[in-house]
Structures are given as structure tokens and as C-alpha cells.
Amino acid sequence: MNIPKKLDVIIIGGSYSGLSAAMALGRSLRNVLIIDTSKPCNQQTPHSHNFITQDGATPNEISQKAKSQVLKYNTVHFINDRAIKGMKTNNTFHILTDSGKEFEAKKLIFATGIKDIMPTITGFSDCWGISVVHCPYCHGYEIRSKKTGIIANGEKAFHLAPLISNLTNDISILTRGKTGFNPEQLSKLKKNNIKIVEKEISEIEHEQGNIKNVIFNDGSKESFEATYAVLQFKQSSDIPELIGCELNEQGYITVDQMHKTTIEGVFACGDNCSPMRSVANAVASGNIAGAVINRELANEQF
Template structure:
């Protein structure tokens, strides 16, 4: 093992939520360690939107500015690496990294994000976040009016279609299997001129991540400019290892203050919110940082 050090708070994950929590703690003079492996889930996305003062900036630009501002607070330390295990002790927590470094803290903030699970469709991963996207609030304006596919079925596809119907009238739902819409959904989709294709996708043909064609397993293909997709995800192993309760959808269960089911552990960002955006991540991180500081203050009285 390498060095061992004590902190008041360890933040696992140093993207938007983690940095926001770190800023709140740094401004409260809390001895804080931010551990980050530098693999943000949106690192492939060319531009970030719907976040005041940074609309259109790249994710990396926002992260660089954020980190430089947090670094001005001298009680905040950064560590580049991956947390392998975290253990709740009788007092506080022990965190061990892949390099064998051991750290201790009174509180943990988990800002690990989530890991998208790519489907077995050739070209999908290369387009993810560029022309195959998850959120109309983050990307919808940029692909407005374009010929757009919705890669989903049933209630999920219907929900996405209702959200983006005002952004483009050239919508096609590709279910990749027999569709599961109820009669009322069928009527509404037909009324709005939204096509349905039930063929299974084999390949997404693209140019540097920009969708050109969707090819089907029967050999046919159709041109599209963009697509929305709802794909599954998995949590980082750390909150599960600590015993944090998950919701039925797989997110870390938190209260309005970001507190998990494990005392002393808070969560913020994409790992605990269905509202996946930079703005929400920054907000939830700020709340988590303030709540951690409040807990430390109360415990010191």
C-alpha cells in the first residue's frame, strides 16, 4: 500500500456533480479529497446545452473551468485514480484505490455517474452522444427539423415521441421487434404522422459519429440524420458495495438532501437522478456539499 491520509470528506467522482460538491465544501474550509479517473460519461459529446453561462461549450471546457475554480480552495485535494473499494467503519469510511492508496474520511459523497450499456449494434457506440442521443432538452434543439429515429418500444418510445414531436415532424419509431403500443397510443402516433418500423437493426452507418443510415437485418436501410435512444445502464460497484438502496429503476435512492440509505453517504449527479443533465448534476452536487458540511457542523457541537 502507498500513502494513507485522513480527510473530512471524500468525493468519489470529479465531474460536474462531484466538483460542485467540492466547491461547497471548499468554501466551508472542509478538508476534502476528490478522486476521479477522468472518464466522464459525456466525454464523446461535442457540445453541452441547456446550462446557463455555458450553453454550447464542450463538456471538457466546462470541466476544466470548474476544476480550476475548485482548485483555488486550498482545503480541496485532487487525486487521479479509480476507487476499487469503500468500506464503512465504526467511525467514518475507508477508501482504497487501484494504486493501493488508502484514504479515510468521516463522510462520503458518491458522484460516480452511471455507465451506459451499449447495444450490440455496429456503429451505435461511435454515434452515442453525437447523433444518437438520450435527451431532447440536451440535444433536441440542435437536431430540430431533421429526419429522426426513435430507437425504443412501448411506453418509452411513446414518451420520447411526445417530447420531440414539436422539434421535428420527420419522426420514425424503430422498435426492432413487434411493437407494444396500446390502441390509444397507436391512434395518437398515426394522428401525428409518426411512422413505425418493427425491423431489427443491424448497423448504424455514420461518418465520424454522424448518423447517415440505419441498416436492418433484412438487408434494407433508411437514411436518418439523428436518433434518440433509451438504453440501460449500470451503477458503479461502490454504492452497491456500501449497501446503498437502489430504486426500482436502478438509481441510488436519495432524499431531497442527497442522503442515501447508508448514514454518512450522500449521492449526487446522474447516479441518483432520472433528470440527466449538467445543470441537474451541478445543482445536486451543490446540495450534497452543503448537507455534508451541515452534518459535520452538527456533529462537532
């Protein structure tokens, strides 16, 4: 595989947003390199939903189909590697990979995603993406009418509660400690018959990722058929920060509506810059980033 050392665009991250950006650029004859480790955050999720034409497909089916279509454009290249270092000199970006390869490009896209920080609850990570989920739009229909928990507290739990109450009337909020709701929130939760459990969680009992019981620190347990959880996260790559990209208060890469970061020539798309965490939004953001970069390149050459 003959990959040019000097490219128009390097895309770090080859899942939905990165592939979407690459397609827009490939169709505009841009020389593009995608660098990806092939370890997406949703690899444990059995099915993807809420993305038209692909509803119910596995995440791998969607990404492999996308990859095969994108790589039909002969100016788009893909390597299975990890970008470990990046720097900018003048108007050129230099990227070094784990295998020792070096590339440079006029523009840079981070489609690197985020890394969920799993709580110290036995069995939690085994259920993540299967029966312990993050999004009612991605998973809610499939677990509708089931006995459901929300592992969160305060504003984050209260944000989910109305959305989930539209899907099931058997909800408990598992705050893992003292309740963080204000009086108005407590009143609304009570009005909607949402129970609050303030006990710490020690374990999730499950069968092949399907939750059966939540076990609390006092030894008691309660059965659930599904739970939502709000997790802390960190950026999957530290390169954006190392080259000067600003992160916002939530920990996402700061971008404008065109997915430009605070560093000229650097763009970000997908989960690393937005709390709207879904395949559809990742694809949309990558498409925008690719189109805007092509416009910049075209204007620079014109």
C-alpha cells in the same frame, strides 16, 4: 501534493456533480478529496447545452474550468485514480484506490455516474452523444427539423415522442422488434404522423459519428439525420452497493431530497441517482449534497 489521510469528506467521481459538491465544501473550509478517473460518460459529446452561462461549450471545457476553480480552495484535493473498495467502521469511511492508496473520511459522496450499455448494433457507439443522443433538452434544438428516429419501444419511446414532435415533424420509432404500444398510444402516434418500424437494426452507417443510414436485418436501409435512443445502464461503481446503499427499481441509488442514501453519512449526486441526466441537474444535486454535508459536520462539531 500533501493529501491528509483523514479527511472530512471523500468524493468519488470528479465530474460536474462531484466538483460542485467539492466547491460548496471547500468554501466551508472542509478537507475534501476527489477521486476520479477522468473518463466522463459524455467525453464523446461535441457540445453541452441547456446550462446557462455555458451553453455550447464542450463538456471538457466546462469540467476543466470547474476543476480549476474548485482546486483554488486549498482544502480541496484531487487525485486521478480509481476507488476500488470501500467500507465503514463505526462512523468512519475507508476507501482504497487502484494505485494502493488508502484514505478515510467522516462523510462519503458518490458522484460516480452511470455506464451506458451499448446495444449490439454496428456503428452505434461511434455515434453515441454525437448524432445518436439521449435527451431532447440537451440536444433537441441542434437537431430540430431533421429526419429523426427514436430507437426505443413501449413506454420509453412514447415518453420521448411528444417532446420530439415539438421539434420536428418527421419522426420514426424504431422498435427493434414487435411493437410494445397499447391501443391508445398507437392512436396518438398515428394522429401525429409518427411512423413505427418494427425491424431489427443491424448497423448504423455514419461519417465520423454523424448518422447517414440505419440498416435493418433484412438488408433494407433508411436514411436519418439524427436519432434518439433509450439505453440500459449500470452503476459505474459497485462500491455503493457493497457498503449497503439501496438501489431503486430503475437501478439508481436511492436518495432523499437532501441526497442522503440509505446509509448514514453517505450521499449520492448526479446521474447515479436521477434520470434527469444533464449538466445543470448534476451541478445542482452536487451543490445540495455538499451544503447538507457541511451542515451535518457543523452540527456535529458545535
